[in-house]
Amino acid sequence: MLRLTRQADYAIVLMTHFAGAPEKKVQNARDLAKCAGLPLPTVSKTLKALGRAGLLVSYRGVKGGYSLPRPAEEITVAEIIEATEGPIALTECLDTATDECGIEFCCPVRTNWQRINQAVRDALRNIPLSDMATTVTFPPLEKVQ
């Protein structure tokens, strides 16, 4: 269906939340979950993935949480998607891991597939996170809980 996974969806929502808040603001998983109306374990899992990918920096301990490591203008939607669901490759052919498409000898379309993938990747790379935060005003935490 050419669908993003839910995790990627959540990731963009959460990242947008960071982009909307003051820079370097540390927010913890619990508050983010409440504000987004999502279950804490799910949010936590997503944030961890973003942390591993370097799209968020994490702070442990009581006053811990996450914050953006760089300005929202320098983070792209493509990065967020790749952080949660791996490299953007529309077909198995292009996943370098599995180059056994079975119909290879009769599948010279393969080289042309690169074109499709590149087009989609470029499209997503050209959308900065800051764009996703425009005209978006999240309600303050107090009003949510």
Next chain:
Amino acid sequence: MLRLTRQADYAIVLMTHFAGAPEKKVQNARDLAKCAGLPLPTVSKTLKALGRAGLLVSYRGVKGGYSLPRPAEEITVAEIIEATEGPIALTECLDTATDECGIEFCCPVRTNWQRINQAVRDALRNIPLSDMATTVTFPPLEKVQ
């Protein structure tokens, strides 16, 4: 994983096959399956979907088969994908059928999602089928079987 379904993959391979052959050439499912090295039922299912979407015209009966209804230059990769897996909508939010995302009140990202989808759709709409057939030479049917 932001993957195309296999059917969409097959559809593009098959359509490319038509684009490579002489215009208006009628080809049946059996031969296409053999040449593509794919099982007949699968190929058949895919061709039927393409037919329903108007991307192929079908002819029943003994000398039946399928052929392109218009030049390959006028068919886009986006159309082929949509024919097999429905409208290109990366998130459920955008699928008009289900506008119950549950976190709506806190999800103004929604409007910005349109931007992402539009970008991807445009990217795919800008790739004509004829582009997929360049430098592609399918082996003649005789050599395959």
Next chain:
DNA sequence: CAAAACAGGACTCTCGCGGTCCTGTATGAA
């Protein structure tokens, strides 16, 4: 030292993909 918060797994359940097959209908050739 205790509580808060992240890290990294394992685990289960469900749903859609994937492939196949069956019945019906149209068409061309013997």
Next chain:
DNA sequence: TTCATACAGGACCGCGAGAGTCCTGTTTTG
């Protein structure tokens, strides 16, 4: 006219990835 061919439109089923939860660390603050 009859039969073989080929498409039309379903139903059907197994498997695997996605989605969500939970548990056990480790780090940090007060």
